[in-house]
Amino acid sequence: MAHDRVTLADVARRAGLSKTAASMVLNGREGTRLSAEAHQRVFQAAEDLGYRPNIAARSLRTRKTATIAFVSDIVATTRFAGGLIRGALDAARERDHVLLIAETQGDPAFERHAIDAMLDRQVDGVIYAAMATRRLTVPPALLAGSVVLLNATTDASPDDLPCVVPDDQLAGRAAVTALLENGHRDRIAVIGRNRLKEDDPQVSLAATARLEGIRGALAEAGAAVHREVSCPDWLPEHGYTAMRTLLRKPDRPTAVVCMNDRLAFGAYQAVAEAGLSVPRDVSVVSFDDDPIAAWLHPGLSTLALPHEAMGRRAVDLVLDGGGAGPTLVPMDLRRRKSIAPPP
Amino acid sequence: MAHDRVTLADVARRAGLSKTAASMVLNGREGTRLSAEAHQRVFQAAEDLGYRPNIAARSLRTRKTATIAFVSDIVATTRFAGGLIRGALDAARERDHVLLIAETQGDPAFERHAIDAMLDRQVDGVIYAAMATRRLTVPPALLAGSVVLLNATTDASPDDLPCVVPDDQLAGRAAVTALLENGHRDRIAVIGRNRLKEDDPQVSLAATARLEGIRGALAEAGAAVHREVSCPDWLPEHGYTAMRTLLRKPDRPTAVVCMNDRLAFGAYQAVAEAGLSVPRDVSVVSFDDDPIAAWLHPGLSTLALPHEAMGRRAVDLVLDGGGAGPTLVPMDLRRRKSIAPPP
DNA sequence: CAAGTTCGCTAAACTGATTTAGCACGAGCA
DNA sequence: TGCTCGTGCTAAATCAGTTTAGCGAACTTG
Numbered sequence: 001m002a003h004d005r006v007t008l009a010d011v012a013r014r015a016g017l018s019k020t021a022a023s024m025v026l027n028g029r030e031g032t033r034l035s036a037e038a039h040q041r042v043f044q045a046a047e048d049l050g051y052r053p054n055i056a057a058r059s060l061r062t063r064k065t066a067t068i069a070f071v072s073d074i075v076a077t078t079r080f081a082g083g084l085i086r087g088a089l090d091a092a093r094e095r096d097h098v099l100l101i102a103e104t105q106g107d108p109a110f111e112r113h114a115i116d117a118m119l120d121r122q123v124d125g126v127i128y129a130a131m132a133t134r135r136l137t138v139p140p141a142l143l144a145g146s147v148v149l150l151n152a153t154t155d156a157s158p159d160d161l162p163c164v165v166p167d168d169q170l171a172g173r174a175a176v177t178a179l180l181e182n183g184h185r186d187r188i189a190v191i192g193r194n195r196l197k198e199d200d201p202q203v204s205l206a207a208t209a210r211l212e213g214i215r216g217a218l219a220e221a222g223a224a225v226h227r228e229v230s231c232p233d234w235l236p237e238h239g240y241t242a243m244r245t246l247l248r249k250p251d252r253p254t255a256v257v258c259m260n261d262r263l264a265f266g267a268y269q270a271v272a273e274a275g276l277s278v279p280r281d282v283s284v285v286s287f288d289d290d291p292i293a294a295w296l297h298p299g300l301s302t303l304a305l306p307h308e309a310m311g312r313r314a315v316d317l318v319l320d321g322g323g324a325g326p327t328l329v330p331m332d333l334r335r336r337k338s339i340a341p342p343p
Numbered sequence: 344m345a346h347d348r349v350t351l352a353d354v355a356r357r358a359g360l361s362k363t364a365a366s367m368v369l370n371g372r373e374g375t376r377l378s379a380e381a382h383q384r385v386f387q388a389a390e391d392l393g394y395r396p397n398i399a400a401r402s403l404r405t406r407k408t409a410t411i412a413f414v415s416d417i418v419a420t421t422r423f424a425g426g427l428i429r430g431a432l433d434a435a436r437e438r439d440h441v442l443l444i445a446e447t448q449g450d451p452a453f454e455r456h457a458i459d460a461m462l463d464r465q466v467d468g469v470i471y472a473a474m475a476t477r478r479l480t481v482p483p484a485l486l487a488g489s490v491v492l493l494n495a496t497t498d499a500s501p502d503d504l505p506c507v508v509p510d511d512q513l514a515g516r517a518a519v520t521a522l523l524e525n526g527h528r529d530r531i532a533v534i535g536r537n538r539l540k541e542d543d544p545q546v547s548l549a550a551t552a553r554l555e556g557i558r559g560a561l562a563e564a565g566a567a568v569h570r571e572v573s574c575p576d577w578l579p580e581h582g583y584t585a586m587r588t589l590l591r592k593p594d595r596p597t598a599v600v601c602m603n604d605r606l607a608f609g610a611y612q613a614v615a616e617a618g619l620s621v622p623r624d625v626s627v628v629s630f631d632d633d634p635i636a637a638w639l640h641p642g643l644s645t646l647a648l649p650h651e652a653m654g655r656r657a658v659d660l661v662l663d664g665g666g667a668g669p670t671l672v673p674m675d676l677r678r679r680k681s682i683a684p685p686p
Numbered sequence: 687c688a689a690g691t692t693c694g695c696t697a698a699a700c701t702g703a704t705t706t707a708g709c710a711c712g713a714g715c716a
Numbered sequence: 717t718g719c720t721c722g723t724g725c726t727a728a729a730t731c732a733g734t735t736t737a738g739c740g741a742a743c744t745t746g
Contacts, residue, residue, distance in 0.1 A: 007702060018726045023704060033724050055463045056399040056408065057702035060731045065399065067443075067464070082425050089446050093453070098460050100410070100443050103432050110436070117441050120398045121410070236638045265638065272615075292635060295579045295608065350732055361696045366734060376694055400732035403701040 006049040014045035022046075026053070059122055068092060068318055069118035070101040071111075072129035072150075084129055084150060087311025095319060097124070115141055125318035128152070146321060150314040153205070153326060160325045162317045164310045168206045168287075171303040171331035172213020175257050175285045176221075178301065178333055183341045184255040184283060185223050190214060191242040191267060192259030193228040207259055210287060214257060226253055234259060239266025247274045247282075254342035255283035261290035264300055264338075279340035289334050299336030306331055349392040357388040365389075369396070402465055411435060411661055412461035413444040414454075415472035415493075427472055427493060430654025438662060440467070458484055468661035471495070489664060493657040496548070496669060503668045505660045507653045511549045511630075514646040514674035515556020518600050518628045519564075521644065521676055526684045527598040527626060528566050533557060534585040534610060535602030536571040550602055553630060557600060569596055577602060582609025590617045590625075597685035598626035604633035607643055607681075622683035632677050642679030649674055 012022040017038060024032045025042040045051075059065040070088055085101070092099050100123060102114035118126060125146035128138060138147065138154055138161060149163035179188055194207050218224055227246060231238035239258055246253055247270060258264035264286040271278050278284050278298060286293065289304030306329045313327055355365040360381060367375045368385040388394075402408040413431055428444070435442050443466060445457035461469060468489035471481060481490065481497055481504060492506035522531055537550050561567055570589060574581035582601060589596055590613060601607040607629040614621050621627055621641060629636065632647030649672045656670055 005702095008704095009702075019703080020705080020726055020728095021724090027704085033722085035724065038724080052459060052463050054403075054465065054702055056402045056465050057731090058704070059399045060397075060403060060702080060733085061704045063731085065464075085444075086446070089444070093445070093456070096460075098443055098445060098464065100441055101428075101432070102436070102441060103429070113436065116395060117439075120395050121408075121441065122397065122399050262638070269640070295605070295635075297612065348732095351734095352732080362733080363696060363698095363735080364694090370734085376692085378694065381694080397732050400701090401734070403703085403732080404734045406701085 005054065006051045008051070008053065010049055011042065011045045011051045014049060015041040017042060026051075063122065065122045065124055066097045067100055067121065067123050068097055068315065069115075069121075069123040069126040070099045070129065071104065071114050071118065071126060072101075072131070073104050073106045074131045083305070083307025084311040084314075087308035087313075088127060088150075088315050089311070090308070091312040091315035095315070097315070097319070111139060115139055119145075127314045127318055129314075146318050148314045148317045148322075150310060162322055162324050162327065164313045164317065164327045164329060166206070166305055166310065167328035167330050168209035169213040169216075170328070171287060172210040172215075172257075173217040174213075174303055174331070174333050175210075175287070176214050176217035178285055178335075178339055179255045179257070179283060180217070180221055182255075182283065182339055185218075185221060187226045187251065187254045187342070188218065188223075189227040189229065189246050189253035189256045190225050190259070191229050191239055191246070191256055192231045192234050192263045194230050195233050206287075210259060226251075231259075231263065234263050236262050236266035236269070239263030240270045241266075243267035243270035244274070247271070247276065253282065255285070255339070258284060258286040261286050261288045261293045261300060261302055264302070265292055265296065268296055268300075279338050281343055283340055283342070284338040287331070293334065294336070296338075298338055301336045301338045302334050303331040304334050348397065349394045351394070351396070353392055354385065354388045354394045357392060358384040360385060369394075406465065408465045408467055409440045410443055410464065410466050411440055411658065412458075412464075412466040412469040413442045413472065414447065414457050414461065414469060415444075415474070416447050416449045417474045426648070426650025427654040427657075430651035430656075431470060431493075431658050432654070433651070434655040434658035438658070440658070440662070454482060455484075458482055462488075470657045470661055472657075489661050491657045491660045491665075493653060505665050505667050505670065507656045507660065507670045507672060509549070509648055509653065510671035510673050511552035512556040512559075513671070514630060515553040515558075515600075516560040517556075517646055517674070517676050518553075518630070519557050519560035521628055521678075521682055522598045522600070522626060523560070523564055525598075525626065525682055528561075528564060530569045530594065530597045530685070531561065531566075532570040532572065532589050532596035532599045533568050533602070534572050534582055534589070534599055535574045535577050535606045537573050538576050549630075553602060569594075574602075574606065577606050579605050579609035579612070582606030583613045584609075586610035586613035587617070590614070590619065596625065598628070598682070601627060601629040604629045604631045604636045604643060604645055607645070608635055608639065611639055611643075622681050624686055626683055626685070627681040629681075630674070636677065636679070639681075641681055644679045644681045645677050646674040647677050 008019050008022055012019045015022060021034055021038060022042050025034060025039050026046060055065060089099055100118060104111035104114055126142055127148050127150050129150035130152035147161055149161055151165060153163050153165060154161055193211060215225060229242040231242055256267060258267055264284050267284060268278060271282055276282060284300060286300055286302040289302045293300040293302045310329050313329060351362050351365055355362045358365060364377055364381060365385050368377060368382050369389060432442055443461060447454035447457055469485055470491050470493050472493035473495035490504055492504055494508060496506050496508060497504055536554060558568060572585040574585055599610060601610055607627050610627060611621060614625055619625060627643060629643055629645040632645045636643040636645045653672050656672060
């Protein structure tokens with residue numbers, strides 16, 4: 001690629017000046033005493049020749065590559081969290097940077113490999129992202145440079161690394177608030193309190209935080225969660241069975257909060273099957289804003305994971321070396337049609 | 344990042360040899376006459392010091408960066424086509440390369456910017472990907488190097504560029520074959536023949552190819568498509584209304600082929616609403632293998648877009664300078680529960 | 687035994703940029 | 717006239733590798 005690119009020397013020659021002069025002019029260095037005419041000639045020459053600097057060469061000297069590594073366990077290809085990349089990509093572009101991505105697939109060997117490959121390429125910083133919000137241990141090689149955790153936290157590092165996570169607790173509050181505003185209070189159930197089959201207690205911090213928010217908001221309203229159902233996992237089938245059991249009780253809930261949209265998807269099926277309808281008989285709120293949320297009938301109101309905003313934030317933190325510790329990004333309520341006053 | 348990395352000079356010094364010797368040994372150059380002992384010493388020194396070459400420096404001389412650009416209009420972040428990246432990422436890793444990604448969002452200015460940024464970084468090749476299979480024009484700047492189109496074709500270039508696309512026509516045949524095997528033949532309908540609101544005739548080559556395959560396979564079986572329904576777009580709501588009209592006819596279809604899974608999702612809703620069931624009353628086959636295909640009840644049989652395989656293939660073509668013209672990647676039938684013999 | 691080969695290795699050039707140190711010239715001043 | 721100072725610019729070093737050209741010693745060969 002790019003065999004006979006124009007070099008700085010070419011520009012200098014055409015401008016009748018030295019490489020030094022050309023370099024200084026093109027970098028807009030202050031304090032140089034080159035004449036206005038010299039500036040003009042260099043710009044003209046660069047323009048004429050279509051000069052573009054060779055970043056590899058530059059970075060050799062400056063140790064800046066205008067490149068950020070985006071290393072994730074699996075997020076890169078995970079439909080639905082691609083928003084993280086998109087946000088990062090946008091922010092990077094705005095700041096004239098570029099993203100080098102790699103996936104570890106959770107494999108430590110791949111991880112070593114990926115991180116080495118990135119460091120070999122002299123990246124300016126590393127964004128280390130996880131698919132599900134969780135704790136992870138940061139490879140020591142990274143600690144030398146600028147690192148930001150994305151959608152993950154860590155407790156392994158002595159001085160906290162900067163990290164970017166969704167504000168799940170606030171989201172939990174918001175879900176409840178939306179229900180309270182519609183008159184629900186005493187018969188609000190939660191589906192998916194935790195994932196029973198989850199063996200790693202560090203995973204699913206999200207669930208804990210959301211639940212805290214939910215309970216907190218209800219407590220402030222002088223109420224408590226009516227029923228909480230645990231699920232083996234957060235898949236549609238589990239939402240389905242959970243909702244079925246809830247609907248069979250004599251005092252069935254007037255509203256349910258599902259811990260994610262796939263649970264809600266299953267819950268919808270159970271409601272339909274019971275001859276009831278959302279939101280007339282049961283209101284539903286949920287989390288994530290998976291694309292199916294919009295496709296369901298009626299549209300599912302859900303607290304959107306702010307993937308793009310998180311990706312942007314991570315880039316900012318990597319480049320500006322932002323504050324250590326967690327950055328919470330708020331989750332917005334996508335208001336659709338699944339919430340109405342209780343029957 | 345990486346302030347005090349070990350350099351080749353360090354390794355050479357520790358091995359008591361010249362940089363030249365160290366370089367040659369580490370690169371495994373043939374025909375050099377360095378002694379076995381010298382080899383040993385260099386390897387040992389590199390190992391001891393944890394030497395890693397600076398790729399920027401190397402590429403300055405060799406013009407190889409072991410980096411591939413992945414430029415897409417929007418695919419990178421599109422949930423569901425992230426498989427393209429994942430495949431590319433895997434293939435790249437296997438060949439010790441790394442991916443630099445950028446998105447143009449269809450904006451020509453962004454596109455220029457992205458491509459310049461990539462070329463400035465001396466990438467070894469460019470994968471130019473599109474979200475939906477379609478024709479596109481390749482920016483001239485790219486033609487100088489190694490380019491592969493992914494999920495897109497072009498007719499603008501004089502000598503055809505290599506490109507990688509799914510084999511939609513074969514997939515159309517496979518969809519019909521699966522139905523024929525189950526005894527359907529004369530009452531097979533197609534939902535989503537084309538997208539009415541599609542203004543760009545070049546888009547949606549996929550639809551055309553799939554339809555050709557469908558018609559071809561039916562023709563060979565001595566039949567024809569029973570009914571074809573067009574849709575404004577390929578969204579659930581359109582699948583829903585299409586299926587509704589089909590079911591209202593006296594000779595309603597025994598099977599329908601939906602042009603994608605979202606249409607099928609809507610079609611399922613219409614079937615349920617009519618008090619019928621899939622696959623007892625109507626069989627459904629579809630295309631794409633969107634994640635919802637697995638979540639539906641019963642599971643939707645669908646021809647999976649081979650995103651990962653395509654991504655891999657693109658990397659291979661970029662690196663090996665593979666044959667010009669299109670590479671068709673087969674789509675596999677994901678057999679689930681939506682096909683059964685006609686009632 | 688001189689000339690030519692082969693062996694084992696290295697000095698130095700080169701890649702394309704940035705950056706440091708400093709040169710030549712003219713003006714101002716005593 | 718001699719000295720300093722400011723102006724406008726450049727030579728050369730540097731970054732970390734790869735590659736070319738070639739050197740000195742040992743070994744063949746006629």
